[in-house]
Amino acid sequence: GESVGLHLPTLSVQEGDNSIINCAYSNSASDYFIWYKQESGKGPQFIIDIRSNMDKRQGQRVTVLLNKTVKHLSLQIAATQPGDSAVYFCAETQQAGTALIFGKGTTLSVSS
């Protein structure tokens, strides 16, 4: 079978490395997915989104990959910087839905 990236509650990387954060979503009917970054004491900050008719989308230093077959989402951060240290959440919503459903967060720690 196809391997699926495991969700890790914490990820530690060195400055300059590439980071990959994984997320398994719950609802096959979900058609819109978002990655948020949450720094300590702050609200979630939008990073990048992707709709279900796509399997890859790139932003500035970030790439989101969507695998609908195994209901898996990943966030790749290139050249990770200390300012990227935060908790990262994936969120999903259905086409006609209103509520965001958040996955388990991953705490990214970047050391210089």
Place this chain on the structure above:
Amino acid sequence: DAGVTQSPTHLIKTRGQQVTLRCSPISGHKSVSWYQQVLGQGPQFIFQYYEKEERGRGNFPDRFSARQFPNYSSELNVNALLLGDSALYLCASSLDSDRGTDTQYFGPGTRLTVL
């Protein structure tokens, strides 16, 4: 441009009291959603309002209520506070909830502590 604003920043209440939290959306956004974030977990959906009407409700007791005003700002009320209501309460705004896929932008949250 101002983002989503919330007040107060922090709040301490005792069990049984009532609390009102306030949110102002991004200018031009007509939809406001409320989420509860318990320490160490992801946000959980409480309510969404669009054009002053409730468009969605999460699995929260009737002690939780909300409303949206003509200027699209919103209030979240929680009655008969319990210790378990201690959390970060987040407000998010989006342009139009009818499309269901509009990006929700979050405010800084109100940290509620119930003693």
